[in-house]
Amino acid sequence: MDGLKIAFVTPESVPFAKTGGLADVSGALPKSLIGLGHTVWLFMPKYKLVSETLINLRPVDIGFAVGIGDKSFDGELYQWSDPESGLEVCFIGNDYFFDRGELYRNPKTGKDYKDNDKRFIFFCRAVIKACRELGWKPDVIHANDWQSALVPTYLKILPEDGLHFNKTHTVFTIHNMGYQGLFPAEEFPGLGVDEAHFYPEGPFEFWGDVNFMKSGVFFADRITTVSPTYAKEIQQSDEFGKGLQGVLKQRSENLSGILNGVDYDQWSPEHDNLIPSRYNINNLSGKKKNKLELLHKCGLPIRMEHPLIGMISRLDIQKGFDLLEEIMDEIMSLNVQFVLLGTGDEKYHDFFALVEKKYPDRFKAFLMFDNKLAHLIEAGCDMFLMPSHYEPCGLNQMYSLKYGTVPIVRKTGGLADSVIDFDEDNRKGTGFVFEKYHASELLAAIKRAVDLFPRKRIWYRIIKQGMRQDFSWDKSAQKYSDLYYRLTDER
Ligand code: ADP
Secondary structure, eight states, X not given: OOOOEEEEEOSOBTTTBOSXXXXXXXXXXXXXXXXXXXXXXXXXXXXXXXXXXXXXXXXXXXXXXXXXXXXXXXXXXXXXXXXXXXXXXXXXXXXXXXXXXXXXXXXXXXXXXXXXXXXXXXXXXXXXXXXXXXXXXXXXXXXXXHHHTHHHHHHHHOHHHHTTTXXXXXXXXXXXXXXXXXXXXXXXXXXXXXGGGOSTTSXXXXXXXXXXXXXXXXXXXXXXXXXXXXXXXXXXXXHHHTTOHHHHHHTGGGEEEOOOOBOTTTSOTTTOTTSSSOOBTTBOHHHHHHHHHHHHHHTOOOOTTSOEEEEEEXXXXXXXXXXXXXXXXXXXXXXXXXXXXXXXXXXXXXHHHHHHHHOTTTEEEEOSOOHHHHHHHHHHOSEEEEOOSXXXXXXXXXXXXXXXXXXXXXXXXHHHHHOOBOBTTTTBOSBEEEOSSXXXXXXXXXXXXXXXXXXXXXXXXXXXXXXXXOOBHHHHHHHHHXXXXXXXXXX
């Protein structure tokens, strides 16, 4: 079968710019798709960070302008080729919109940029215009999250764009329903589409606001999300669908879940250059050395006989921090040590700073973003905690499995699809799973793990069952590839 031409559109991608799991996916999936014979061009904004760090950026000699309201904004295109994978990265430039300190929010105020709607209207229209200017006709445009959702939308409702793309199909992947791109209704004219499209049952209107994600769900040929369980959950209730459950249900036949993969080149203890001691399933001695190193870095006393629990996360209520708040004292009363790495909600910063003060020999919080430390935590901890309220896929539990760091997770979304609860009777399982979003259930799961930790034969069995799991991207990329071929065959 001939490979397809795929435009992968994303607001963030490793190694250029990252705020969360979407960047990991965007860094890995396109490369796996190339491995399957496709040609992939990745489109993303040229943020300040990109301009500052990337050498060999090639300006492309095309010009285009995007009208937003009564203003016109010039766009530039820069390309960069990955010599290893053959990935072509197309950076959409406009310094007014993208030459800023952070991706989505003002670092000074901690609040979202007020013109995020305009920034991503610009980005989406620019992607379309750049393809046209280059005379490049992708077979599939794969857009990700609300920041790219307007690409499938514009292709369906702006006829002049449609002409160039009459053989192009669209896939829209939702990485988190909690971020839909909501803006006040008075900003709607900026989209440049007919006001007639703005009505409650229509593609944009959402309780009086404009909703970018809703339009993607409306107009994309296929919708995917990042785990099979989350694909079901988001259609079932407001709790997961965040108000879009009805629209998602209407598109049920065209909606599916594909579990994210793991980039094992980056995240496996055998190849990890960011950790002090590498190890593998047959020789775990390096893991102990990493634990020592990590305890040292935390300034915690060395208590190898006590399990070290790790957590790496955005500090957001989604991730279950309200449960943790309730039972932190109980957890600290167990014979455990705990290291947390995260940034986000101010109230959790304050909370964890207090916990650290209260339990200086047991708890350490690194309230920052630090990729290298994230690797050390995965490698050095014994257990990893993800008590998420909802979790579209989650990556850290899959990293943890590979690093022999036993995950304790809530049974939701991708956590339910990747961690198997340990069953003492048949000794099968890869972690500890609890169902109800309840602090007592979380505590019970932690206690189960802590009680088993000294029983080394069983504990190593759990570790090894986890390390044998394979969530490599090859499998998931094949599923996306099948989806693209089904779409293009339907023509
Ligand atoms: P989400 O996308 O909801 O934030 P995921 O589990 O899908 O959650 O992905 C989060 C990614 O971001 C993981 O690669 C995780 O290691 C990383 N990460 C989150 N917070 C930090 C942090 N403070 N420092 C370093 N890496 C972090």
